[in-house]
Amino acid sequence: xxxxxxxxxxxxxxxxxxxxxxxxxxxxxxxxxxxxxxxxxxxxxxxxxxxxxxxxxxxxxxxxxxxxxxxxxxxxxxxxxxxxxxxxxxxxxxxxxxxxxxxxxxxxxxxxxxxxxxxxxxxxxxxxxxxxxxxxxxxxxxxxxxxxxxxxxxxxxxxxxxxxxxxxxxxxxxxxxxxxxxxxxxxxxxxxxxxxxxxxxxxxxxxxxxxxxxxxxxxxxxxxxxxxxxxxxxxxxxxxxxxxxxxxxxxxxxxxxxxxxxxxxxxxxxxxxxxxxxxxxxxxxxxxxxxxxxxxxxxxxxxxxxxxxxxxxxxxxxxxxxxxxxxxxxxxxxxxxxxxxxxxxxxxxxxxxxxxxxxxxxxxxxxxx
Ligand SMILES: Cc1ncc(COP(=O)(O)O)c(C=O)c1O
Numbered sequence: 001x002x003x004x005x006x007x008x009x010x011x012x013x014x015x016x017x018x019x020x021x022x023x024x025x026x027x028x029x030x031x032x033x034x035x036x037x038x039x040x041x042x043x044x045x046x047x048x049x050x051x052x053x054x055x056x057x058x059x060x061x062x063x064x065x066x067x068x069x070x071x072x073x074x075x076x077x078x079x080x081x082x083x084x085x086x087x088x089x090x091x092x093x094x095x096x097x098x099x100x101x102x103x104x105x106x107x108x109x110x111x112x113x114x115x116x117x118x119x120x121x122x123x124x125x126x127x128x129x130x131x132x133x134x135x136x137x138x139x140x141x142x143x144x145x146x147x148x149x150x151x152x153x154x155x156x157x158x159x160x161x162x163x164x165x166x167x168x169x170x171x172x173x174x175x176x177x178x179x180x181x182x183x184x185x186x187x188x189x190x191x192x193x194x195x196x197x198x199x200x201x202x203x204x205x206x207x208x209x210x211x212x213x214x215x216x217x218x219x220x221x222x223x224x225x226x227x228x229x230x231x232x233x234x235x236x237x238x239x240x241x242x243x244x245x246x247x248x249x250x251x252x253x254x255x256x257x258x259x260x261x262x263x264x265x266x267x268x269x270x271x272x273x274x275x276x277x278x279x280x281x282x283x284x285x286x287x288x289x290x291x292x293x294x295x296x297x298x299x300x301x302x303x304x305x306x307x308x309x310x311x312x313x314x315x316x317x318x319x320x321x322x323x324x325x326x327x328x329x330x331x332x333x334x335x336x337x338x339x340x341x342x343x344x345x346x347x348x349x350x351x352x353x354x355x356x357x358x359x360x361x362x363x364x365x366x367x368x369x
Contacts, residue, residue, distance in 0.1 A: 011111075011133040018127055021347075022331050033329055039353040042331045044169065044199075044310050046232035047349040048284060050267065051277035054233060057270035058263050069262035076265050079272055080240060084211050089245045092252060093260045097198055097226040097239030101128050101163075104222075106254035108160045108192055109134035116154050116162040118146040120338055122169045122196060134160075144304045144312070145173030152186035162187065163194045166210075167203055170338055170345045172306025177208040184213070184221070192247065195223045198239070199308040201230035201278060202285055211242050219244050227264075229309060230281055231271040236264035285309040288348025295358040299367050310347045318344045321364055328360040 005013075021042025028035040050058075073093050081088045094100035101124055109115060109132040117125045119141040129136045137159065139151045151162055164183075167174045175183075180195075187193055195210045213221045222243030228234035238260055241251065271277070285308075292311045296303040302314040315321040318341050322334040325344075330353075335343040346357060 012131055015127055015130050018124060019337055021333055022326075024331070027326060027331055031327065038329045038331065039349055039356060040331045041347040041349050041353065041357055042333045042345075043234070044229060044308070044347045045234045046229060046281055046309075047353060048232060048277070048281055050232040050236075051271045051274035053270040053274040053277070054231065054267040057266040058236075061263060061266040064262060067262065068258050069260060069265055071257045071259075073260055073265050076269050079269055080242075083272060084215075084242055086211065086215055086242055087245070090214060090242055090248055092241045092243075092248045092255070093265075094239050094241070094255075095259045095261075095264075096228060096234075096237040097196070097224045097241075098124060099237075099259060100224055100239060100241045100251065101125065101196070103251040103254050104161065104163075104192075104194060105129065105132045105134070107250045112158055113160040114156055114158050116151050116159055118151060118165070118168070120144060120168070120171050120340065121146070121163070121165045123337060125163045125165075125196075141171070143173070144171040146175055148175055148179055148183035149186065152183050155188060155191055159191050161192045161194060163196055165196045165198075166208070167199045167205075167306070167308040169198065169308065170310065170333070170335060170340075171304050171312050172308045172310060173304065174203065174205045174307035175208065176206065180208040180210065184218075187220070189220055191220060193221050195221070197223055198226040199229055200225060202282055202309055203307050204282070204286055204289060205307040214242050214244065217244075219246070222247055227268050227271060230278055231268070231274075232277075232281070233264065233267050233271060236261070236267055238264040238268050284350065285348050287351060288354050291351065291354040291358060292346060292348070295361065299362065299365055301365070310345050312340070312343050312345050314342050315344050315361075315365060316342055318342055321361075324364045325357070325360050328363070330357045330360050332357070 024035050024038045024040050077088045105128040111133040114135040115129045116137045126136050137154050139154045210223045224241050226239040304312045318334040333345040
Protein backbone atom coordinates (compact mmCIF):
# COMPACT_ATOMS: atom_id res chain seq x y z
CA UNK A 1 0.00 0.00 0.00
CA UNK A 2 1.48 3.42 -0.89
CA UNK A 3 2.52 5.20 2.33
CA UNK A 4 0.38 8.17 1.42
CA UNK A 5 -2.70 6.00 2.05
CA UNK A 6 -1.61 5.17 5.60
CA UNK A 7 -4.03 7.69 7.08
CA UNK A 8 -6.92 6.96 4.80
CA UNK A 9 -10.19 6.59 6.65
CA UNK A 10 -10.54 2.77 6.99
CA UNK A 11 -14.33 2.91 6.50
CA UNK A 12 -13.91 4.75 3.21
CA UNK A 13 -11.17 2.31 2.16
CA UNK A 14 -13.67 -0.57 2.47
CA UNK A 15 -16.21 0.98 0.08
CA UNK A 16 -16.53 -0.67 -3.32
CA UNK A 17 -17.22 2.29 -5.63
CA UNK A 18 -20.65 2.48 -7.29
CA UNK A 19 -20.69 1.23 -10.86
CA UNK A 20 -22.92 3.52 -12.92
CA UNK A 21 -24.42 2.73 -16.32
CA UNK A 22 -21.65 2.87 -18.92
CA UNK A 23 -21.50 6.21 -20.77
CA UNK A 24 -22.13 6.18 -24.53
CA UNK A 25 -18.73 7.77 -25.27
CA UNK A 26 -16.84 5.09 -23.32
CA UNK A 27 -18.60 2.19 -25.02
CA UNK A 28 -18.10 3.82 -28.43
CA UNK A 29 -14.37 4.20 -27.76
CA UNK A 30 -13.93 0.65 -26.49
CA UNK A 31 -15.89 -1.08 -29.24
CA UNK A 32 -14.95 1.27 -32.08
CA UNK A 33 -18.60 2.22 -32.62
CA UNK A 34 -20.06 5.53 -33.74
CA UNK A 35 -21.56 7.16 -30.59
CA UNK A 36 -24.56 8.26 -32.65
CA UNK A 37 -25.49 4.62 -33.23
CA UNK A 38 -25.46 3.65 -29.58
CA UNK A 39 -28.54 3.69 -27.41
CA UNK A 40 -28.14 3.87 -23.69
CA UNK A 41 -30.83 2.10 -21.72
CA UNK A 42 -28.79 1.74 -18.56
CA UNK A 43 -29.42 4.62 -16.15
CA UNK A 44 -33.20 5.20 -16.11
CA UNK A 45 -32.85 8.57 -17.79
CA UNK A 46 -35.57 10.35 -19.74
CA UNK A 47 -35.23 9.48 -23.45
CA UNK A 48 -37.17 12.62 -24.44
CA UNK A 49 -34.29 14.77 -23.19
CA UNK A 50 -34.94 17.84 -21.02
CA UNK A 51 -38.24 19.67 -21.38
CA UNK A 52 -38.24 22.51 -23.91
CA UNK A 53 -38.91 25.02 -21.17
CA UNK A 54 -35.91 23.77 -19.21
CA UNK A 55 -33.67 24.04 -22.28
CA UNK A 56 -34.76 27.61 -22.90
CA UNK A 57 -34.20 28.55 -19.26
CA UNK A 58 -30.67 27.13 -19.34
CA UNK A 59 -29.83 28.98 -22.55
CA UNK A 60 -31.20 32.22 -21.16
CA UNK A 61 -29.32 31.93 -17.91
CA UNK A 62 -26.00 30.72 -19.25
CA UNK A 63 -24.94 34.37 -19.37
CA UNK A 64 -24.89 34.44 -15.59
CA UNK A 65 -22.71 31.37 -15.23
CA UNK A 66 -19.87 33.49 -13.82
CA UNK A 67 -21.95 34.21 -10.70
CA UNK A 68 -22.34 31.77 -7.83
CA UNK A 69 -25.80 30.31 -7.55
CA UNK A 70 -28.26 31.26 -4.81
CA UNK A 71 -27.29 28.73 -2.15
CA UNK A 72 -30.77 28.99 -0.66
CA UNK A 73 -32.40 28.41 -4.09
CA UNK A 74 -35.12 30.93 -3.22
CA UNK A 75 -37.13 30.82 -6.45
CA UNK A 76 -37.07 27.05 -6.77
CA UNK A 77 -37.79 26.62 -3.06
CA UNK A 78 -40.90 28.81 -3.30
CA UNK A 79 -42.04 26.89 -6.35
CA UNK A 80 -41.56 23.43 -4.85
CA UNK A 81 -43.12 24.56 -1.56
CA UNK A 82 -46.22 25.76 -3.42
CA UNK A 83 -46.40 22.62 -5.58
CA UNK A 84 -46.08 20.28 -2.59
CA UNK A 85 -48.03 22.51 -0.22
CA UNK A 86 -45.27 22.51 2.42
CA UNK A 87 -43.27 25.30 4.08
CA UNK A 88 -40.10 26.50 2.33
CA UNK A 89 -38.16 25.43 5.45
CA UNK A 90 -39.29 21.85 4.94
CA UNK A 91 -37.25 21.55 1.74
CA UNK A 92 -33.59 20.80 1.10
CA UNK A 93 -31.94 20.74 -2.32
CA UNK A 94 -29.13 18.42 -3.33
CA UNK A 95 -26.74 17.92 -6.19
CA UNK A 96 -29.00 15.11 -7.30
CA UNK A 97 -30.99 13.23 -4.68
CA UNK A 98 -27.86 11.09 -4.31
CA UNK A 99 -26.20 13.94 -2.47
CA UNK A 100 -29.08 14.02 0.00
CA UNK A 101 -28.52 10.33 0.72
CA UNK A 102 -24.98 11.33 1.66
CA UNK A 103 -26.26 14.17 3.89
CA UNK A 104 -28.42 11.56 5.64
CA UNK A 105 -25.28 9.51 6.22
CA UNK A 106 -23.42 12.50 7.68
CA UNK A 107 -26.26 13.34 10.02
CA UNK A 108 -27.62 9.94 11.05
CA UNK A 109 -25.06 7.19 10.44
CA UNK A 110 -21.86 6.27 12.23
CA UNK A 111 -20.05 3.40 13.94
CA UNK A 112 -22.76 3.01 16.58
CA UNK A 113 -25.75 3.22 14.30
CA UNK A 114 -27.52 0.84 11.96
CA UNK A 115 -29.52 1.35 8.80
CA UNK A 116 -32.38 -0.93 7.72
CA UNK A 117 -32.73 -1.47 3.98
CA UNK A 118 -34.31 -4.07 1.75
CA UNK A 119 -32.48 -6.70 -0.24
CA UNK A 120 -32.36 -5.58 -3.90
CA UNK A 121 -32.84 -1.90 -2.99
CA UNK A 122 -30.80 0.91 -4.56
CA UNK A 123 -27.20 -0.01 -3.68
CA UNK A 124 -26.10 3.55 -2.82
CA UNK A 125 -27.74 3.26 0.63
CA UNK A 126 -25.39 0.47 1.62
CA UNK A 127 -22.36 2.27 0.20
CA UNK A 128 -23.17 5.42 2.16
CA UNK A 129 -23.71 3.45 5.37
CA UNK A 130 -20.34 1.73 4.87
CA UNK A 131 -18.65 5.03 4.21
CA UNK A 132 -19.81 6.38 7.57
CA UNK A 133 -19.03 3.15 9.40
CA UNK A 134 -22.72 2.34 9.98
CA UNK A 135 -24.04 -1.21 10.16
CA UNK A 136 -26.44 -2.34 7.45
CA UNK A 137 -29.39 -4.55 8.34
CA UNK A 138 -30.58 -5.98 5.05
CA UNK A 139 -34.07 -7.45 5.13
CA UNK A 140 -34.88 -10.22 2.61
CA UNK A 141 -37.11 -9.02 -0.21
CA UNK A 142 -40.62 -10.37 -0.70
CA UNK A 143 -41.56 -11.07 -4.32
CA UNK A 144 -38.62 -8.84 -5.31
CA UNK A 145 -40.08 -5.88 -3.39
CA UNK A 146 -39.73 -4.50 0.12
CA UNK A 147 -41.11 -6.60 2.96
CA UNK A 148 -42.15 -3.56 4.96
CA UNK A 149 -43.50 -5.37 8.00
CA UNK A 150 -40.25 -7.36 8.28
CA UNK A 151 -38.31 -4.10 7.89
CA UNK A 152 -40.18 -2.55 10.82
CA UNK A 153 -39.48 -5.68 12.88
CA UNK A 154 -35.79 -5.57 11.93
CA UNK A 155 -35.21 -2.30 13.82
CA UNK A 156 -32.63 -2.75 16.58
CA UNK A 157 -31.59 -0.62 19.56
CA UNK A 158 -29.03 1.28 17.43
CA UNK A 159 -31.17 1.75 14.28
CA UNK A 160 -31.27 5.40 13.31
CA UNK A 161 -32.80 5.13 9.87
CA UNK A 162 -34.82 2.96 7.48
CA UNK A 163 -34.74 3.69 3.77
CA UNK A 164 -37.65 2.60 1.59
CA UNK A 165 -37.07 2.88 -2.14
CA UNK A 166 -40.47 3.35 -3.77
CA UNK A 167 -40.79 2.46 -6.62
CA UNK A 168 -37.70 0.39 -6.04
CA UNK A 169 -34.67 0.55 -8.27
CA UNK A 170 -33.73 -1.97 -9.70
CA UNK A 171 -36.82 -4.19 -9.29
CA UNK A 172 -39.50 -1.60 -10.14
CA UNK A 173 -41.82 -2.81 -7.37
CA UNK A 174 -44.21 -0.41 -5.63
CA UNK A 175 -45.41 -0.36 -2.03
CA UNK A 176 -48.94 1.00 -1.76
CA UNK A 177 -50.56 3.43 0.67
CA UNK A 178 -52.10 0.86 3.05
CA UNK A 179 -48.83 -1.07 3.30
CA UNK A 180 -46.88 2.12 4.02
CA UNK A 181 -49.31 3.19 6.75
CA UNK A 182 -49.22 -0.21 8.45
CA UNK A 183 -45.42 -0.13 8.32
CA UNK A 184 -45.18 3.36 9.83
CA UNK A 185 -47.43 2.32 12.71
CA UNK A 186 -44.77 -0.20 13.71
CA UNK A 187 -41.66 1.98 13.39
CA UNK A 188 -40.42 3.59 16.63
CA UNK A 189 -40.63 7.39 16.66
CA UNK A 190 -36.86 7.76 17.08
CA UNK A 191 -36.12 6.05 13.76
CA UNK A 192 -36.07 8.26 10.68
CA UNK A 193 -37.98 6.77 7.74
CA UNK A 194 -36.68 7.89 4.36
CA UNK A 195 -38.86 7.34 1.32
CA UNK A 196 -36.64 7.54 -1.75
CA UNK A 197 -39.14 8.46 -4.45
CA UNK A 198 -36.84 9.27 -7.36
CA UNK A 199 -39.46 7.83 -9.75
CA UNK A 200 -42.58 9.31 -8.08
CA UNK A 201 -43.65 11.62 -10.89
CA UNK A 202 -43.47 8.88 -13.49
CA UNK A 203 -44.82 6.11 -11.30
CA UNK A 204 -47.00 3.79 -13.38
CA UNK A 205 -49.22 3.05 -10.39
CA UNK A 206 -50.62 4.84 -7.34
CA UNK A 207 -47.92 6.40 -5.18
CA UNK A 208 -48.60 6.57 -1.44
CA UNK A 209 -48.91 10.20 -0.35
CA UNK A 210 -45.84 10.31 1.87
CA UNK A 211 -45.32 14.05 1.43
CA UNK A 212 -48.86 14.33 2.84
CA UNK A 213 -47.54 12.66 6.01
CA UNK A 214 -44.83 15.31 6.31
CA UNK A 215 -47.46 17.98 5.73
CA UNK A 216 -49.55 16.50 8.56
CA UNK A 217 -46.57 16.84 10.87
CA UNK A 218 -45.12 13.28 11.08
CA UNK A 219 -41.83 13.97 12.82
CA UNK A 220 -39.84 11.01 11.47
CA UNK A 221 -40.69 10.88 7.75
CA UNK A 222 -38.66 12.43 4.95
CA UNK A 223 -39.15 12.03 1.18
CA UNK A 224 -36.53 12.32 -1.55
CA UNK A 225 -37.42 13.47 -5.04
CA UNK A 226 -35.30 13.85 -8.17
CA UNK A 227 -35.33 16.03 -11.27
CA UNK A 228 -33.26 13.39 -13.09
CA UNK A 229 -36.06 11.06 -14.17
CA UNK A 230 -39.45 12.63 -14.89
CA UNK A 231 -37.96 16.03 -15.69
CA UNK A 232 -35.05 14.81 -17.82
CA UNK A 233 -32.37 16.76 -15.95
CA UNK A 234 -30.01 13.94 -14.88
CA UNK A 235 -26.99 15.71 -16.36
CA UNK A 236 -27.59 18.88 -14.34
CA UNK A 237 -27.79 17.07 -10.97
CA UNK A 238 -30.64 18.29 -8.84
CA UNK A 239 -33.01 16.68 -6.37
CA UNK A 240 -34.74 17.62 -3.14
CA UNK A 241 -36.00 16.35 0.17
CA UNK A 242 -39.24 17.25 1.94
CA UNK A 243 -39.29 16.61 5.66
CA UNK A 244 -39.86 18.06 9.11
CA UNK A 245 -37.98 21.35 9.60
CA UNK A 246 -35.87 19.87 12.41
CA UNK A 247 -34.61 17.05 10.17
CA UNK A 248 -34.04 19.39 7.23
CA UNK A 249 -31.95 21.67 9.47
CA UNK A 250 -29.92 18.65 10.64
CA UNK A 251 -29.17 17.76 7.02
CA UNK A 252 -28.38 21.38 6.10
CA UNK A 253 -25.32 21.24 8.37
CA UNK A 254 -23.34 19.12 5.93
CA UNK A 255 -24.51 20.92 2.77
CA UNK A 256 -21.83 22.94 0.99
CA UNK A 257 -22.87 26.56 0.27
CA UNK A 258 -23.30 26.25 -3.50
CA UNK A 259 -24.10 22.57 -3.92
CA UNK A 260 -26.80 23.08 -6.55
CA UNK A 261 -25.59 24.97 -9.57
CA UNK A 262 -27.34 27.93 -11.13
CA UNK A 263 -28.36 26.22 -14.37
CA UNK A 264 -29.83 23.26 -12.56
CA UNK A 265 -31.96 25.59 -10.42
CA UNK A 266 -33.15 27.54 -13.47
CA UNK A 267 -33.94 24.39 -15.41
CA UNK A 268 -35.82 22.88 -12.46
CA UNK A 269 -37.97 26.01 -12.03
CA UNK A 270 -38.91 25.89 -15.72
CA UNK A 271 -39.43 22.11 -15.79
CA UNK A 272 -41.93 22.26 -12.94
CA UNK A 273 -44.18 24.33 -15.19
CA UNK A 274 -43.96 21.89 -18.08
CA UNK A 275 -46.87 19.59 -17.33
CA UNK A 276 -47.24 18.66 -21.00
CA UNK A 277 -43.71 17.26 -20.94
CA UNK A 278 -44.52 15.17 -17.88
CA UNK A 279 -47.58 13.75 -19.59
CA UNK A 280 -45.54 12.87 -22.68
CA UNK A 281 -42.88 11.29 -20.48
CA UNK A 282 -45.38 9.06 -18.68
CA UNK A 283 -46.91 8.03 -22.01
CA UNK A 284 -43.46 7.12 -23.35
CA UNK A 285 -42.68 4.97 -20.32
CA UNK A 286 -46.05 3.23 -20.31
CA UNK A 287 -45.48 2.33 -23.95
CA UNK A 288 -41.95 1.16 -23.14
CA UNK A 289 -43.24 -1.12 -20.43
CA UNK A 290 -45.79 -2.63 -22.84
CA UNK A 291 -43.06 -3.23 -25.44
CA UNK A 292 -40.76 -5.08 -23.05
CA UNK A 293 -43.49 -7.06 -21.33
CA UNK A 294 -44.74 -8.24 -24.70
CA UNK A 295 -41.21 -9.19 -25.78
CA UNK A 296 -40.63 -11.11 -22.55
CA UNK A 297 -43.84 -13.07 -23.06
CA UNK A 298 -42.79 -13.84 -26.63
CA UNK A 299 -39.35 -14.97 -25.55
CA UNK A 300 -40.58 -16.83 -22.50
CA UNK A 301 -38.50 -14.66 -20.16
CA UNK A 302 -39.44 -13.98 -16.56
CA UNK A 303 -39.71 -10.32 -15.59
CA UNK A 304 -40.79 -8.25 -12.63
CA UNK A 305 -43.80 -5.95 -13.15
CA UNK A 306 -42.35 -2.46 -13.02
CA UNK A 307 -43.98 0.75 -11.84
CA UNK A 308 -41.03 2.87 -12.98
CA UNK A 309 -39.11 3.46 -16.24
CA UNK A 310 -37.11 0.24 -16.33
CA UNK A 311 -37.66 -3.49 -16.21
CA UNK A 312 -35.78 -6.32 -14.55
CA UNK A 313 -35.59 -9.37 -16.81
CA UNK A 314 -34.23 -12.85 -16.06
CA UNK A 315 -32.03 -13.71 -19.01
CA UNK A 316 -29.84 -16.52 -17.63
CA UNK A 317 -26.33 -15.07 -17.75
CA UNK A 318 -26.81 -11.34 -17.22
CA UNK A 319 -23.17 -10.42 -17.84
CA UNK A 320 -23.10 -12.31 -21.14
CA UNK A 321 -26.35 -10.81 -22.41
CA UNK A 322 -25.18 -7.32 -21.38
CA UNK A 323 -21.95 -7.82 -23.36
CA UNK A 324 -23.80 -9.13 -26.41
CA UNK A 325 -26.24 -6.22 -26.33
CA UNK A 326 -23.34 -3.80 -26.01
CA UNK A 327 -21.70 -5.27 -29.14
CA UNK A 328 -24.96 -4.44 -30.90
CA UNK A 329 -24.84 -0.86 -29.62
CA UNK A 330 -27.35 -1.21 -26.77
CA UNK A 331 -26.17 -0.43 -23.24
CA UNK A 332 -28.12 -2.04 -20.39
CA UNK A 333 -27.27 -2.84 -16.80
CA UNK A 334 -26.07 -6.25 -15.58
CA UNK A 335 -27.44 -7.00 -12.14
CA UNK A 336 -24.58 -8.96 -10.51
CA UNK A 337 -23.80 -5.99 -8.22
CA UNK A 338 -27.30 -6.57 -6.79
CA UNK A 339 -26.67 -10.31 -6.36
CA UNK A 340 -28.98 -10.93 -9.29
CA UNK A 341 -26.48 -12.32 -11.83
CA UNK A 342 -29.23 -13.92 -13.92
CA UNK A 343 -30.91 -10.59 -14.53
CA UNK A 344 -30.43 -7.44 -16.55
CA UNK A 345 -32.19 -4.10 -16.06
CA UNK A 346 -33.34 -2.24 -19.15
CA UNK A 347 -34.40 1.41 -18.98
CA UNK A 348 -37.30 2.37 -21.22
CA UNK A 349 -36.19 4.39 -24.23
CA UNK A 350 -38.01 5.85 -27.20
CA UNK A 351 -40.18 3.31 -29.06
CA UNK A 352 -37.52 2.83 -31.77
CA UNK A 353 -34.80 2.29 -29.20
CA UNK A 354 -36.94 -0.29 -27.43
CA UNK A 355 -37.66 -2.03 -30.72
CA UNK A 356 -33.95 -2.18 -31.44
CA UNK A 357 -33.18 -3.56 -27.99
CA UNK A 358 -35.91 -6.19 -28.30
CA UNK A 359 -34.62 -7.23 -31.75
CA UNK A 360 -31.12 -7.63 -30.30
CA UNK A 361 -32.49 -9.65 -27.38
CA UNK A 362 -34.28 -11.92 -29.83
CA UNK A 363 -30.99 -12.51 -31.66
CA UNK A 364 -29.12 -13.29 -28.44
CA UNK A 365 -31.86 -15.30 -26.76
CA UNK A 366 -33.86 -17.03 -29.47
CA UNK A 367 -36.95 -18.68 -28.05
CA UNK A 368 -36.42 -22.39 -27.40
CA UNK A 369 -39.28 -24.37 -28.85
C1 LIG B 1 -33.85 5.06 -6.28
C2 LIG B 1 -32.90 6.12 -6.69
N1 LIG B 1 -32.59 7.08 -5.81
C3 LIG B 1 -31.77 8.08 -6.14
C4 LIG B 1 -31.19 8.13 -7.38
C5 LIG B 1 -30.26 9.25 -7.68
O1 LIG B 1 -30.89 10.18 -8.44
P1 LIG B 1 -30.28 11.64 -8.68
O2 LIG B 1 -29.95 11.69 -10.12
O3 LIG B 1 -31.37 12.56 -8.27
O4 LIG B 1 -29.08 11.77 -7.81
C6 LIG B 1 -31.45 7.15 -8.32
C7 LIG B 1 -30.81 7.18 -9.63
O5 LIG B 1 -30.87 6.31 -10.42
C8 LIG B 1 -32.33 6.11 -7.96
O6 LIG B 1 -32.63 5.14 -8.80
